[in-house]
Amino acid sequence: MDFNLNTLWHYKEEIGYFFTGLTVIGSAKIGYDVWKGGQFIGDVLSDVGITRVQAYRKMLNAFWHAKTLVIDFKAQRLAAARYIAELEILMPDLKRLNRIDYDPKDFDRIQASWEKLAAERRELKRALFSSHFASQRFGVGKWLWLGIVGMFSPASEQPKEQIATNIPITDIPSLDDSRTLIKHYFDALEELGEATDSSFISTAEFRIGYLAPLYLITGLINRFGEEEGWNLILNNYARLIERDREAYSEELVELRSFLFNCWLLWGPSISPCSCKRWECEQHNAKNDVILQYGFGDENNSIDVLIKGGKVAAEARKIRDRLNSMSNTQRKSEYNPIAVMAAPFSIKGTFRWGPILGDQVPPAQKSIQGGATTGRIVLECLSESVNQAETEASSKYYSAYLWIMFRIETMDGKDFFPDARWKNLLVYFEHGNIAEPTTFQTLKESLVNKACSSIAEILKRTADQTRLRIRYVCALDDSFCCPESGIVFPPEKGILEGSSVHKKETRLVDIMAEMMRRHPEQILRSDRLLMPATTRPDGSNPYGSCMLPEIVEEFYRDLRRPDVPLPAAQAISAPQRAPVEA
Numbered sequence: 286m287d288f289n290l291n292t293l294w295h296y297k298e299e300i301g302y303f304f305t306g307l308t309v310i311g312s313a314k315i316g317y318d319v320w321k322g323g324q325f326i327g328d329v330l331s332d333v334g335i336t337r338v339q340a341y342r343k344m345l346n347a348f349w350h351a352k353t354l355v356i357d358f359k360a361q362r363l364a365a366a367r368y369i370a371e372l373e374i375l376m377p378d379l380k381r382l383n384r385i386d387y388d389p390k391d392f393d394r395i396q397a398s399w400e401k402l403a404a405e406r407r408e409l410k411r412a413l414f415s416s417h418f419a420s421q422r423f424g425v426g427k428w429l430w431l432g433i434v435g436m437f438s439p440a441s442e443q444p445k446e447q448i449a450t451n452i453p454i455t456d457i458p459s460l461d462d463s464r465t466l467i468k469h470y471f472d473a474l475e476e477l478g479e480a481t482d483s484s485f486i487s488t489a490e491f492r493i494g495y496l497a498p499l500y501l502i503t504g505l506i507n508r509f510g511e512e513e514g515w516n517l518i519l520n521n522y523a524r525l526i527e528r529d530r531e532a533y534s535e536e537l538v539e540l541r542s543f544l545f546n547c548w549l550l551w552g553p554s555i556s557p558c559s560c561k562r563w564e565c566e567q568h569n570a571k572n573d574v575i576l577q578y579g580f581g582d583e584n585n586s587i588d589v590l591i592k593g594g595k596v597a598a599e600a601r602k603i604r605d606r607l608n609s610m611s612n613t614q615r616k617s618e619y620n621p622i623a624v625m626a627a628p629f630s631i632k633g634t635f636r637w638g639p640i641l642g643d644q645v646p647p648a649q650k651s652i653q654g655g656a657t658t659g660r661i662v663l664e665c666l667s668e669s670v671n672q673a674e675t676e677a678s679s680k681y682y683s684a685y686l687w688i689m690f691r692i693e694t695m696d697g698k699d700f701f702p703d704a705r706w707k708n709l710l711v712y713f714e715h716g717n718i719a720e721p722t723t724f725q726t727l728k729e730s731l732v733n734k735a736c737s738s739i740a741e742i743l744k745r746t747a748d749q750t751r752l753r754i755r756y757v758c759a760l761d762d763s764f765c766c767p768e769s770g771i772v773f774p775p776e777k778g779i780l781e782g783s784s785v786h787k788k789e790t791r792l793v794d795i796m797a798e799m800m801r802r803h804p805e806q807i808l809r810s811d812r813l814l815m816p817a818t819t820r821p822d823g824s825n826p827y828g829s830c831m832l833p834e835i836v837e838e839f840y841r842d843l844r845r846p847d848v849p850l851p852a853a854q855a856i857s858a859p860q861r862a863p864v865e866a
Contacts (some may be wrong), residue, residue, distance in 0.1 A: 322366030325625040326776035329370040330475040332465055333377070343369050347414065363477070364486055368417060370470055370488045372410050374463050375452050375635070377397065378506040379403045394454030416450040417487065451490035451632050457585050457762070460661055462536040471637045475516045483640045484664060491578065493673045495682040495719055498624035499577040501586060502836055503651050504552025517843050518546055525842055529707060532700045532779040533692070534747040541692065541710050541737075548711045549836065553685040554583050555829040556761060558648070560769035562830045566643035572596050574772070575649055576603075578631060578663070583684040588652055589631065590644070598668040601774065603627075606672055606856060608776035611720075621721035623775035625761070626682035628719075633665025648830050651837075654866045680720045686731050687713035688759040688792045690739070691827050692752055700752075709827065710754065712738065725778065725790065732796045740805035743812050753812040757827035759792040767820050 323341035330340070359417025382399050384392055454460070471483065472778045506514040512768045512770040522542070557563050557574060565571060574594035593599055606627040638645070639659035645652050652660045690710045693699060701707035712735040716727035739754055758764045763771050777787035789795045797815050800808045807813070821828070827835075 302475075318365075319348070322369075323365065325363070325366040325473050325477065326370050326373075329466060329469045329474075330373055332469070333373070335373070341798075345413075363468040363479070365418065366472075367474075367486050368414060371635075372413065372452065374470065374590070375460070375487070375489060376406065376410055377455060377459060377463070379406060396497070401713060413450050413452060451488045454489050454491050457494075457587055458581055460587060462659060464659070467635070467637050468639075471640060483636055485635045488632055488634055489663065490630075492630050493628055494578055494580050494631070495626040495683065496589070496603065496629040496631070496670065496720070497577040497579070497583070497586075497684070497718070498557055498607065498771070499583065499625065499684065500553035500557060500575065500649055500833075501552055501554045501577060501583055502833055503654075504584070505546075505550050505840075507552055507584075509842065514550070514795070518550070521843055522546060525740050526707070529701070533751050534745055536745065537692070537742055537748060537752075540742075541707075544711050544713075545706060545709055548685065548713050549680065551584055551838070552688055552782070553713065555648075555832055556763060556771040556773070558763040558765055558769050558771050558830050560763070560765050560829075560830055562648040562765075563646045563772075565646050570644045573644070574600075575645070575652070575662070578629070581682065583682075588638070588649075588660055588662045589633070590636070590641075590662050591666040591667050591670055592665065594670070595772070596667065599670075602672075603670075604773050607773055616726075619778055620776045620790055621725040621788075622789070623778065624721050624724055625684070625718040630671050630673045631663070631665055632669045633663045633758050635660045636664050638662050640689070648833055651833055681694060681717055682719035683715060684718050684760075685713045686716055686718070686727055686760055686792070687711055688731065688735055688796065689757050689827070689829075691755045691757045693755055695753055698756075704838070705827065705835045706842075709757075709835075721778075728790070728792055728795055729799075731794060732799050735796065736799055736803050736805070736808055739813060740803070740808055743807045743810070744805075753814060756793060756796075756816060757825060758829040758832075760829075761791050762793050763829045764793075764821055764825055765830040766824050767822060770820060812858070 319341055322344040323337060326343055327335060327337045327340035335343075344366060347369060379399065379402060382392075382396055387395055470485075505518065508514070509517060526538060526542050529542075532538075554577065557576070565573065572593050572595045573590060575588050575590050576594070577583065577586045578589045591599070595605075606629075607625065609627075610624050637659060638661065639654055641653060641662065652662060654660060688711070691699075692710050693708065693709050699705070701710050712731060714727050714731040714734070717723045742748065742754065756764075761771065761775055763769065775790045777790050788797050793816065800813070800815065803809075825831075
């Protein structure tokens with residue numbers, strides 16, 4: 286029907302009754318929605334000081350900024366409250382400046398800049414909200430609103446269809462700090478009878494970050510907190526190893542203990558494997574993969590669940606970027622090509638790890654954690670994971686490079702069968718895994734350090750007839766069973782002018798090569814056992830796929846001291862940077 290002002294005037298009385306009834310019914314419904322939505326927002330954001338009054342005000346503002354919500358009775362208005370809460374979680378307001386932290390002469394200028402950024406952030410959040418709901422299909426309500434606006438507005442001012450905008454994420458640490466809020470979010474949904482909805486309704490976008498084929502094992506400090514973590518190490522850990530000196534020399538006990546403790550303090554990563562420990566029980570999730578995505582460092586990352594990420598073509602897309610042949614164009618004697626992190630853009634929806642159920646493989650169960658210790662997971666389609674421009678990236682993403690050995694008796698038995706973590710000797714180096722030359726150099730440095738240390742251990746008179754050392758796994762080698770290997774293996778580097786002679790890039794291969802020419806003859810004795818093949822003959826109880834389970838055993842032991850220390854021996858937690866071994 287072609288509406289105009291004369292038609293409207295002819296039916297003015299009927300239209301008046303219609304809009305009067307619509308206003309009465311709509312006002313009551315809006316009032317109820319504001320009250321219900323305000324309660325939801327208040328419950329979710331209570332920990333960040335959002336009062337009920339502020340929550341109700343946010344809902345009222347929502348109806349103003351997304352006007353189709355006002356007259357569309359079928360609109361899912363709970364979605365408005367959810368989107369508001371998600372914006373506050375993913376884009377929290379900037380922290381206010383403290384005058385005493387700045388030079389008085391500069392504070393006014395810095396404060397003005399802060400206020401400008403804060404205003405821009407608030408405006409962006411309003412625009413994101415309006416854009417999200419203007420792009421949704423709200424049926425008759427949306428059609429009626431656009432029709433009314435169109436009749437009374439000049440053509441130049443008529444509304445244009447908007448496209449939903451993704452929420453840009455630039456601060457991953459703030460996401461980790463928001464775990465409690467995210468738990469509140471899903472708890473509040475459950476109270477409203479929406480427990481089956483286990484994801485955000487908004488789409489988050491990371492325009493540049495580093496995707497790494499790794500899984501972060503929860504570190505001691507993250508697991509227990511800064512103060513408790515240090516106290517557990519300084520108090521309980523010493524008690525757990527006090528009788529280990531009966532097995533072998535005190536020097537080796539102290540070295541083994543420090544290395545394992547320090548390696549685990551901030552949390553290392555392991556490589557996803559193709560074995561069963563990395564397969565989901567849920568049948569339609571068999572081709573999914575959970576990888577690491579972050580900025581700067583592995584401890585500044587989130588878990589990304591990529592739907593269909595194990596499909597050959599999708600896995601190859603990532604593998605090719607991690608082994609870039611473009612590096613061979615450089616003029617040098619040796620051109621490393623392998624990295625373990627590369628720049629990607631990614632977008633998806635956030636989910637709360639503890640409610641993912643059987644979508645999480647056994648090796649990654651710590652994603653689900655406990656009631657408040659779960660992780661945040663970004664779920665995305667494989668087509669939403671794309672290479673980012675290398676020029677825009679810093680070629681910097683740091684992680685622990687590590688190689689691990691088992692200390693065993695001369696006849697191949699565990700010294701500590703009931704505490705597997707006590708049998709492990711780990712060497713590590715913190716370094717950049719996103720630049721091939723640096724990455725290769727650090728791997729060789731780590732292996733050189735391990736060789737020197739192991740040679741010293743094997744020459745120690747007190748232990749010569751007691752023990753031997755066996756390789757068990759490394760960052761880039763799961764070495765878990767005969768059938769499986771890591772999903773994203775590194776390629777060998779190419780020597781200048783040759784496509785046949787290649788240089789070793791895996792840590793275990795670099796070590797085997799270095800042992801052959803090392804001046805210490807004892808490294809080539811039968812007391813240092815290196816693998817003859819790329820995979821073990823049988824199941825390896827110390828393969829990297831088992832490390833999450835072994836670490837959990839360590840945490841249980843750490844929290845169960847046999848005898849409490851006297852109060853006088855308690856030591857306060859120091860503040861210090863991680864020590865590299």
